[in-house]
Amino acid sequence: MQQAHPRRGYGMTLSACLWLGLFPLLQGGTYYSITHDKLRIMQDLSAVTLLCLLFDLVFFLIHRKKNPSPSSGKRQILVPLLIASALMGLTAVSCFTSIGFTSITWWIGEDARYEGLATQLCYFGLFVCFLFSRVYRRPVVLSASAGVIAYLVVVLLQRAGGNPFGLYPPDKSYALVPEFQGTIGNIDMVTGYLLLMAGFLLYSFLDDLFTLRSSKASSGRSARLKPKDERHPCLSLISLAAFLAAVYLILTMGVQFGVISLSVLLLFTLLRFLPRKARRPLLIILIVVALLVVWFWPGHSGGLWELHEIFHGRARLSFGSNRVAVWYYSILMSKEHLLLGNGSGTFKECFNTFLPEHDYVIPTEQDGLALPAYFDNPHSEYIAQLADHGLLAMLLFILLMLVAVFRRREGWFPCLSPYSAAVLCYAVQAIFSFSVCLVAPMFWALIALSFTEQ
Numbered sequence: 001m002q003q004a005h006p007r008r009g010y011g012m013t014l015s016a017c018l019w020l021g022l023f024p025l026l027q028g029g030t031y032y033s034i035t036h037d038k039l040r041i042m043q044d045l046s047a048v049t050l051l052c053l054l055f056d057l058v059f060f061l062i063h064r065k066k067n068p069s070p071s072s073g074k075r076q077i078l079v080p081l082l083i084a085s086a087l088m089g090l091t092a093v094s095c096f097t098s099i100g101f102t103s104i105t106w107w108i109g110e111d112a113r114y115e116g117l118a119t120q121l122c123y124f125g126l127f128v129c130f131l132f133s134r135v136y137r138r139p140v141v142l143s144a145s146a147g148v149i150a151y152l153v154v155v156l157l158q159r160a161g162g163n164p165f166g167l168y169p170p171d172k173s174y175a176l177v178p179e180f181q182g183t184i185g186n187i188d189m190v191t192g193y194l195l196l197m198a199g200f201l202l203y204s205f206l207d208d209l210f211t212l213r214s215s216k217a218s219s220g221r222s223a224r225l226k227p228k229d230e231r232h233p234c235l236s237l238i239s240l241a242a243f244l245a246a247v248y249l250i251l252t253m254g255v256q257f258g259v260i261s262l263s264v265l266l267l268f269t270l271l272r273f274l275p276r277k278a279r280r281p282l283l284i285i286l287i288v289v290a291l292l293v294v295w296f297w298p299g300h301s302g303g304l305w306e307l308h309e310i311f312h313g314r315a316r317l318s319f320g321s322n323r324v325a326v327w328y329y330s331i332l333m334s335k336e337h338l339l340l341g342n343g344s345g346t347f348k349e350c351f352n353t354f355l356p357e358h359d360y361v362i363p364t365e366q367d368g369l370a371l372p373a374y375f376d377n378p379h380s381e382y383i384a385q386l387a388d389h390g391l392l393a394m395l396l397f398i399l400l401m402l403v404a405v406f407r408r409r410e411g412w413f414p415c416l417s418p419y420s421a422a423v424l425c426y427a428v429q430a431i432f433s434f435s436v437c438l439v440a441p442m443f444w445a446l447i448a449l450s451f452t453e454q
Contacts, residue, residue: 009134010059011052016135018045019445020200021143024193025150027183031167034185035438039114042437046122053129077131080403080451084131087389087396088124091344092117094389098343109345112376113436116345123444130448137418137453138235141204145242148197152245155182181253184438191258192439194246195429196446199265199421201243206269207418208236256303257432261425268416268424279413301367318366323379323432325362329355330378334386341390348376350387381430401427404450419450 023045028037095106095117109116157164158174158181165183168174174181184190209231211224250258267286271279295312299305306319317325333354334341342350352374355362362373378384385394404423408415416424426443 009056009136011055012049012130012133013136013139015045015049015052015133016130016140016445016449017143018048019442020140020197021147023442024147025154025183027165027167029166030169031172031180031185032169034167035113035436038184039119039437042119042122042441045441046126049126049129053133056133076407077451080400080448081128081131083396083400083403084124084127087393087400088120090340090393090396091120091389094340094393095343097340098346101343101346101349105349106343106345111348112345113434115377115435115437117343119437120344123440126441127444127448130445131451133448134452135449137204138232141201141235141239141418144197144200145238148194148201148242148246151182151184151194152249155249158182186438187253187255188433189436189438191250191253191255192426192429192433193442194250195258195261195265195425196422196439196442198243198246198250198262199416199423199425200418200446201239201246202265202269203416203418203421205236205239205243208232208239257429260432261428264428265421265425268414268421271413272416276410276413316363316366318363318371320432322362322371322373322375326351326375326378327380327383329360329362330380330383330387332358332360334383334391337390339390339392341386341388341393344388347378347384347387351375351378377434379434380432381435384434401447404447407451417450417453419446419453422446423450 023041026038026041027034028040030037098106105111105116107116107118108114109119154164158168161173161175163173167183167185168177168180179187181187182190184193209226211226247262250262267283271283274282294304294307297304297308299308303320306316309315310319315324317328330347330351333351354360362375363371364373365371378387382394382398385397401423404420405416405427406414407420408417414420414424423443423446426446
């Protein structure tokens, strides 16, 4: 690792364990204020993270030895640091140049689930702290696994009629509001958390058993079984059990983008175990088969049927629980402030003013099924970046994730690590979901760690 990094990352390893294992479970004892409670917890843990980084730095300065590092390591973190810094700079500029909004709106973002500039700075701070750290992965895997298993227990108790931590108000329960489960709440956000853990835990399991790199002796395969003395059976079993728990929760919560993201993760994993020459043909075949299935799908409802209708030129704004409508109108709105957007936390007011001004209407139902017609965010993190911070910010956000996923690759194929596998899952679900302090801090920690792993 770079000479500027702490040589031993005991403090930041503890911080990573807290973020991935404890943070998802912490809450204030009610779903009514869970976002605000998580915001406060995030701020406190961010302060702890800074202290952990300072501890590691002091430890390194006291025990440093002459051990020069290659300059390539510095370049590995320089690129993501520049991209993230430019993204943060554009975010700040978009807020300072925001027209018609007070600093309270774009600084706090209370009407935007607290996604104001203060929270964006917190995310950036976490990214920088973990980017300039050295974390030992095994304790983090154990902590993340324990967190997922504990989350599963809480959800199972709720589904059995219980109310652990008193999260449901007295007149509510899982049977009445299944859209809220566990210590994160909204199942869309829960699915985002579980997808991060699924990618991280699956590749931690694989990394304990296989050498996930190609060599001439492996006939072009990039996965070879490790020697017995290099495997860690107990750690492998724990990470596998936690991965299966995450998959079970994702599937039973029924959020469609969870299944889509899992499918992408498993596809990349399957291709990883194939010879390099076989990957492209198999991928092309799978894409063709998928397109044929969508084209000839005979169903009458569900996401696959909606995609079938879109392919046949019968798209509706109501598709995707009105996601198509909010995406379409959000993009139209973004054209008015294309370069810098309207500022953090301003989407709710801008969007719900833009619609009546242009006589646009969001559908209230689809085939007799009531749909949400009021939106405080565009339900796509990429479009949210476009609307709030402008086109350049959106492109930088996408670029940062692409650099993380493709940091190690074989030709066109990304060789995922546990951290970058988590980033891939988040990148897919971000098409359909949005940033919020319930989940986003874990993503920013993981994407930073994806650049530090050797």
